[in-house]
Amino acid sequence: xxDSDTVKFYIATRYSNEKYRQLALQxxxxxxxxxxxxxxxxxxGENVKPYNDNPEKTTVVAKKALDGAKNADFFILIxxxxxxxxxxxxxxxxxxxxxxxxxKMFVMGEDKFSVLFNFHPACTFVDSLDEVLELLEx
Numbered sequence: 001x002x003d004s005d006t007v008k009f010y011i012a013t014r015y016s017n018e019k020y021r022q023l024a025l026q027x028x029x030x031x032x033x034x035x036x037x038x039x040x041x042x043x044x045g046e047n048v049k050p051y052n053d054n055p056e057k058t059t060v061v062a063k064k065a066l067d068g069a070k071n072a073d074f075f076i077l078i079x080x081x082x083x084x085x086x087x088x089x090x091x092x093x094x095x096x097x098x099x100x101x102x103x104k105m106f107v108m109g110e111d112k113f114s115v116l117f118n119f120h121p122a123c124t125f126v127d128s129l130d131e132v133l134e135l136l137e138x
Contacts (some may be wrong), residue, residue: 007036007136010068010093010103012086013078015042020078020109027076027129034133040068065089070096074104074136079111079118090117097122106132 009031013020025043032038048054048061069075069089077090093103094117105123112118112125126132 007073008039008071009036009074009076010039010072010089011043011076011078012069012089012093013109014080014083014086015047017080017083020080023078023109030129038068039072040064042068066092069093069103072103074106074132076106076108076132077112077118077123078109079107079115080109081111081114087115087117094120094122104136106135108132 011024011027013024015021021043028038028041028043042061042065045061046057048057051058065085066089069092072093075090075093077086079086079090093105097103097105105120106126107118107123108126108128118125124135126135
């Protein structure tokens with residue numbers, strides 16, 4: 001998978017959890033340094049909350065996020081028990097996996113065992129980005 005074409009990835013976590021967002025930004029930077037490309041960069045985007053005050057922007061972001069999750073070669077979830085949107089993106093990626101066999105799915109972080117669907121057979125639990133890269137290259 002990591003040979004010729006640019007490998008596309010998506011990272012999902014809770015936007016409002018700064019600790020997890022910073023971890024996602026670090027992962028993104030490291031993956032990009034390996035030549036990989038994020039399908040949709042929600043991390044540095046404009047906050048569209050409250051959603052009902054920004055319906056046009058919210059519609060665009062919602063579509064781009066789901067398309068990004070589905071069009072990735074691999075997907076990393078950094079779950080949080082109180083997360084919301086990340087689980088919609090995660091569900092879209094699992095549904096795409098069920099349909100096509102891609103993306104490869106990785107779950108990492110301190111809450112990785114906290115949600116039922118993190119145990120879907122498509123998912124691999126990892127402890128680090130190095131582990132993700134090893135699995136992709138292996």
